[in-house]
Amino acid sequence: MASSSSSSSYSGSGPDIPWVEKYRPIKVVDIVGNQDAVARFQVIARDGNMPNLILAGPPGTGKTTSVLALAHELLGPNYKEAVLELNASDDRGIDVVRNKIKMFAQKKVTLPLGRHKIIILDEADSMTSGAQQALRRIMEIYSNSTRFALACNTSSKIIEPIQSRCALVRFSRLTEEEILSRLMVVVAAEKVPYAPEGLEAIIFTADGDMRQALNNLQATNSGFGFVNQENVFKVCDQPHPLHVKNMIRNVLEGKFDDSCAGLKQLYDLGYSPTDIITTLFRVIKNYDMAEYIKLEFMKETGFAHMRICDGVGSYLQLCGLLAKLAMVRETAKAA
Ligand SMILES: Nc1ncnc2c1ncn2[C@@H]1O[C@H](COP(=O)(O)OP(=O)(O)OP(=O)(O)O)[C@@H](O)[C@H]1O
Numbered sequence: 001m002a003s004s005s006s007s008s009s010y011s012g013s014g015p016d017i018p019w020v021e022k023y024r025p026i027k028v029v030d031i032v033g034n035q036d037a038v039a040r041f042q043v044i045a046r047d048g049n050m051p052n053l054i055l056a057g058p059p060g061t062g063k064t065t066s067v068l069a070l071a072h073e074l075l076g077p078n079y080k081e082a083v084l085e086l087n088a089s090d091d092r093g094i095d096v097v098r099n100k101i102k103m104f105a106q107k108k109v110t111l112p113l114g115r116h117k118i119i120i121l122d123e124a125d126s127m128t129s130g131a132q133q134a135l136r137r138i139m140e141i142y143s144n145s146t147r148f149a150l151a152c153n154t155s156s157k158i159i160e161p162i163q164s165r166c167a168l169v170r171f172s173r174l175t176e177e178e179i180l181s182r183l184m185v186v187v188a189a190e191k192v193p194y195a196p197e198g199l200e201a202i203i204f205t206a207d208g209d210m211r212q213a214l215n216n217l218q219a220t221n222s223g224f225g226f227v228n229q230e231n232v233f234k235v236c237d238q239p240h241p242l243h244v245k246n247m248i249r250n251v252l253e254g255k256f257d258d259s260c261a262g263l264k265q266l267y268d269l270g271y272s273p274t275d276i277i278t279t280l281f282r283v284i285k286n287y288d289m290a291e292y293i294k295l296e297f298m299k300e301t302g303f304a305h306m307r308i309c310d311g312v313g314s315y316l317q318l319c320g321l322l323a324k325l326a327m328v329r330e331t332a333k334a335a
């Protein structure tokens with residue numbers, strides 16, 4: 001019972017595997033973005049003595065990738081024997097902690113000086129607090145031979161005592177440049193025909209999530225054979241930002257009726273109010289307008305989002321938002 005079957009997620013090649021797996025970085029240095037975290041991992045990979053770790057951050061930013069790469073660099077040929085990888089698809093109830101994890105921690109494996117067995121608990125925020133409680137003492141008793149790496153989206157779902165035993169490494173969403181640099185690598189390797197605006201559109205829809213960016217790139221490429229703006233938005237099925245931008249421009253130019261007509265079109269195409277409002281927000285954020293107006297627009301969009309989340313996602317609600325935005329513009333003009 002060395003590593004679990006889930007470590008097969010670290011298989012590298014093959015013609016038909018999704019690009020997210022094919023281009024999953026194998027070395028810590030290849031991980032894009034989050035420089036602080038990556039620099040810390042590089043030091044650990046060089047010097048050994050990995051502390052217990054919690055990696056926390058939004059999806060698709062490289063947590064699983066980092067922890068797998070780190071374990072491979074630390075343990076090399078001993079990986080199979082010395083790593084136990086469990087994720088949310090494995091049973092990780094209190095019994096598994098008491099039996100499987102404890103037995104692995106007790107197991108004797110001969111490793112080079114300064115190296116430890118590693119137990120990777122991916123998606124650890126889905127572990128029950130009972131199971132987490134059962135980990136507390138195990139972490140301490142076997143600390144001279146076994147270290148833990150927990151990856152999760154929200155660190156607050158990890159109980160305090162576990163947090164206090166671990167070094168917390170935070171991951172944040174990747175910047176546009178970071179995603180672009182990785183996309184360029186994949187585009188070149190796969191010889192994807194693209195227009196620069198197509199990649200921009202992918203970055204816009206991914207919103208800092210590298211996994212989504214790569215998936216959207218592959219889906220657009222296999223669906224249309226060419227990555228341009230239009231194809232990307234067809235694949236991602238999100239309101240076209242240019243359409244939304246037009247709506248905002250109409251508001252700013254005092255053409256309220258045109259703006260509402262644009263909204264109606266989107267609504268009739270079947271986009272959900274949440275899709276519309278999130279795109280609206282991102283467009284406003286990037287729109288070149290007076291700062292005061294932008295701030296007010298964001299505030300109003302935020303309030304409308306809140307009401308939509310409360311369940312009031314009608315056309316009327318969105319129209320009401322446009323009316324508010326138009327009024328902001330009027331007040332700004334008068335002042
Ligand atoms: N920082 C990064 N650099 C390069 N590729 C990345 C990065 N982050 C994510 N990827 C790509 O996205 C895929 C998914 O990343 P990963 O599994 O590490 O995400 P995660 O942070 O564990 O997300 P989740 O919280 O959903 O588990 C990887 O296979 C890789 O191709």
Ligand SMILES: [Mg+2]
Pocket residue numbers: 063064065122123151
């Ligand atoms: Mg993960």
